[in-house]
Amino acid sequence: MTTQTNESADARPKEGRARRVLNAIGVQNISLVIALILLVAFIGSQNSNFFYTSNLATIGTTVAIVGILAVVQTVVMLIGGLDISVGSQAGLTSVTSAMIFMATGSATAGIVGALVVGAAAGLFNGIVIIYGRVNAVIATLATFAAYRGLANVISNGRAQGYTGTDAVFVFLARGNVFGIPVLIWILILVAVAIQLMLHYTDIGRNIYAVGGNAVAARLAGIALNRYVLGVYVLVGVVAALAGILLTARTGSGQPTSGSQGLELQSITAAALGGCSLQGGRGTIVGTVLAVILLGVLQNGLIILNVNSFYQDIAQGALLVIAVVIQQKRAGGGGVGLPT
Template identity: 60%
Template sequence: MTQVDVTTAAPDAAPAPRRRLIDRIGGPGNLSLIGALVVVVAVFGAINPGFLDPANLAGIGEAVTVFGLLAVVQTVVIICGGLDISVGSQAGIASVVSAMAFTATGGNAFVGVLAALGVGVVAGLVNGLIIVYGRVNPVIATLATLAAYKGIAQLISGGKAQGFVLDNDLFIFLARGKVAGLPVPVVVLVLVALAMHFLLKYTDIGRNVYAIGGNDTAARLAGININKYLLAVFVLAGVVSAVAGIILTARTGSGQPVSGSEGLELKAITAAALGGCALKGGKGTIGGTLLAVVLLGALDNGLNVVGVNTFWQNVAQGSLLVAAVVIQQRRSGERAVGLPT
């Protein structure tokens, strides 16, 4: 009898190492993203060999830095059950403030950076206060502040690019410097992503963020202060958005009220959804989001390299977002809106 039990248990136990390997890589969703990235690189590389040029690949890394930072922090917000549509506008206002503070202080880059980070804290805190104490849905609240922050950036800048920062060593380093052979903006993205990954995966704070997004009622009954966490998460989104704005200022050489940050929120949300974030909260990984960021960057660059109209990039992003949400809905097994069960 014992031999029979061992024999029947063996087939179930055998796949476990493979499942653990897949989990370590990031799950089946991440494997799909890796496969899609390989296909995109192979197709564009075959059409135009210049796509695979090391300089072009490095350019992709630098190009995705700003929206990659926003996508990483958007992942944290979504996991917590929220959504911040204003991250692009926050990056824009931080960019303008950093350049204007730099100019007003006679070229003090540290003041410019600190001013931008301060604006990020305030903008994120305003979002959090509206959501927590105004009891406004995060989508509606941040849709409103998307317009408000964009308007403020245009008002204080007169709708024009502000200052010139590329005569300063710090901004030159942020724009063109390298660390261990990698461009500084890419290093900043990697460091922020690692910090967010550690926070979510290895700390009680991260576990509580997942718990709030998964079931806020159960989290509240477990003694988690949901209001405090929501405020902290939206302030974090503001700070990282400000970092993105500082990188944007360094790359363009001036404060950009709108042009450099327009549409970044859509890219950030698309990357988070493609990376496996459940838009209802409680699920997602930083690794998946980073893979999606690289995929979107490769797709945008590839379309440019092969001479496709840049307007198709918006079509591709929208299509990918719809596809990601549809796949999530199918996997969850939830009833489709307006259709019979």
Template identity: 65%
Template sequence: MSLETQKPSQENPMSAEPVAETSRVSPFRRVLNAVGVQNSSLIIALVVLVLIIGSQNSNFFLTNNLLLIGSAVTIMGLLALVQTLVIILGALDISVGSMAGLASVASAMVFQATGGNAGIGMLAALGIGLVCGLVNGMIIIFGRVNPVVATLGTLAAYKGLAQLISNGKSQGYTGADDFFIFLAKGSIAGLPTLVWVFLIVAALLHFLLKYTDIGRNIYAIGGNDTAARLAGININRYIIGVYALVGVVAAIAGILITARTGSGQPVSGSEGLELQAVTGAALGGCMLKGGKGSIVGTVLAVFILGVLDNGMSLLGINPFWQNIARGVLLVVAVVLQQLRSGERRVGLPT
């Protein structure tokens, strides 16, 4: 009896300590924990960058310029979002830009062939994007090819196919179609339609990763594919599914290229999007080895890149420096990730 009466008295102080500690957590600390350290640093970097550029050129803060930044990052941002999923899975997709270019050509050519039916043109583009994504996934699974090598091959193949069916020229004219005009120049509640497309896709992918079993399984596969397989997760199905999703979103980006340019573009508008997408995802906190990353971080990184490009243009800096800046940012982001992970550096003693 004496032991039974003493046991609760020994446990109560222990159970009270965490409650006291929790109650002493400041509101600022709670917000920081909710946002995440990585995202907090991105927010700070974005604010500092905005203040620096704004102090050098007051036109930066004009409403039209801020909306222009949002519209300009949409296409690259969409590809960075799905690149985030692929990287978290522990893979990579180098062919996203080529898929966007192929979808752009398809949307315009089918639009023209059907007498100006925008809906059919867009469905054709989405279908081609889906097929391209499935092909990437199946090459990786059934061909047992490294994702980088597989998508590097399809990068060239999809780009060549877009040039072949278009004869290397822009195709169709969508500049007079109401829906394409709405996509390119319309607005909802003061925000450009392009920005709404980006935010909606980002919200859906954030929900998928954070609040569904599918998202948790994607993180599990990227973190430790062996453990995920032993836990009963069908890794092949997830790889094919994620790459198919990448193809669909790349097709959406291609449709937006068509809307913005008024015609299908086999290369122009999609060239170099692969590097930008990987840079956005890596800068947003994705570990290239997989298992870590977030949509919120990628969104912040995309706007950092957009502000940087816009600021360099406003300040009259040679546009060729933009590619240099993106390359440097990618290297810096990866280096910081490696230093945080504490992994052994290549070629150096531990």
């Protein structure tokens, strides 16, 4: 699991087709696929209910919200940052969407309003990080607390409104298109859109450049600030989407319930998927695989009747394991403190 993308990339033209395919997927991703297969085999052998379509759909819809956040967390990490406030942004926008919906009676207004609030929250993060020259972890740790507080203030700490009768919200939460839940479609759309952006556009290329070597990127004429700001706004917008989906699923605006822990889960998924905490490295495919792995694990623990407190331990352990593996891959010496 530890190495080899490097060496094998060298001799690419001489190698066979199978090897090329393997390289294209990436070693880290193959390890994730293998881990996923093993996990599925184990859970399935213990409880065959796991394979019911209804259970698979449950996994899909549970991971959708974490999934879209993990996808944008990947982008933030690629640019060399981190966003701890994603969960709080989702909570804030969940409340906003429900309150605007109740006030106007229009789902569209609620959704648009939430997206605007999300974009503003992301923009604020970006401004603090760039113009306040604050470390991204600290800045978003601060807004993690502040946005959650704001959500509680405007909602008085209570669930807001009822969206369970609105066709749009019901469609988002429980609709199907071609037999696949809308929530899963949204995850697929977000992941594909971001993947296309990263892989095929100059914007994506420059995001990798800024995260890989900010000085070089600046001297090559890339407008660093614009990219960093843009990425945090993107996170805000997608976090708002997550907030809207949260509202749709629970039928009301939730200031904290349902969004708590999303930051940890999204960061865990991105790290497990191969994102470097130093920036410049990581893929959407890896992150999505990690999201599925985490979802299966969580679901498995439930259907195997494991005490739910163990889920937190499992998740924490996975984050540590993911980062340890990454440090090994990065090949840094065993001397001194990690950077």
